Amino acid sequence: MAELAEKSLEITYILIGLQFLHTAYCAYKDTSNPVRFGTGLFWGLLGLTFLGGTYLPNKVTGALVIVIALLTLFKQVRIGTLPAHSEKEAEASAVKLKNRIFLPVMLMSVIALLMAQLLPDFSRVSISFGAIIATAAALIIMRAKPQSLLAENNRMTQQVSTSGILPQLLGALGAIFTAAGVGDVIAKMISGLVPADSRFFGVAAYVLGMVVFTMIMGNAFAAFTVITAGVGVPFVFALGANPIIAGALAMTAGYCGTLLTPMAANFNALPAALMDMKDPNGVIKAQAPVALIMIAIHIALMYFLAF
Secondary structure (H helix, E strand, C coil), X not given: CHHHHHHHHHHHHHHHHHHHHHHHHHHHHCCCCCCHHHHHXXXXXXXXXXXXXXXXXXXXXXXXXXXXXXXXXXXXXXXXXXXXXXXXXXXXXXXHHHHHHHHHHHHHHHHHHXXXXXXXXXXXXXXXXXXXXXXXXXXXXHCCCCCHXXXXXXXHHHHHHHHHHHHHHHHHHHHHHHHCCHHHHHHHHHHCCCCCCCHHHHHHHHHXXXXXXXXXXXXXXXXXXXXXXXXXXXXXXXXXXXXXXXXXXXXXXXXXXXXXXXXXXXXXXXXXXXXXXXXXXXXXXXXXXXXXXXXXXXXXXXXXXXX
């Protein structure tokens, strides 16, 4: 089962890589895009890292990532001309489908959860199976042809643009920070401010550290390894906190930081761009009051439940 799950994971990466290669082809063909070569190269190299990541030497993959970053730095990646959707048709479709449009997303979540619980070996690919089944359900519900997936894949990938790979890069950066000993540096800084035997101040430092570092990194996964090593272990776990409860609350506390930062581009900047909002920080401003309340709640929950 474990071997089959590993092969399924590899197939998932291949499918994602093929999607990016299709976007690269569409971007290269778009003669209206003045940087179509750079845009096509960006998506093509990204697709190659997914297709051959298991087989390419680490240094080669690293070099590809550097080229991808340089293309973005020198503004060689741009959204091309995408087929326009009729607003009237979209509204008519929304009225016709109503809440059924949410069924594929809910189905994907349920399938992923059930697979993770019933088939632990497939937990890493449960979301992939859920996505495939949800895609088939969406085609049935909307009575669309499978060919439409290609056009919509290109549309969504280009609209999300470079922000789509930000979580991956930030997650990798968090692992690098941990390996470089950033957690130890943070622990030394916190030790001068937080009493070593104070549960409350330790919990507050853990929660607020997750929030602040997530705001800097733009990703709670990137912050978790660093802050847990630097703050959670010496100032919370060492005082007897249940690591499962405290760790879970620390992660969700990091999500409060996600609500407050433009670095979480795929959550905050992207919706503002897709909805043509006048204020690029409008999403963050709307979320801020909820985030601040949830931060206080997280401190209370960790203090009273984890010990």
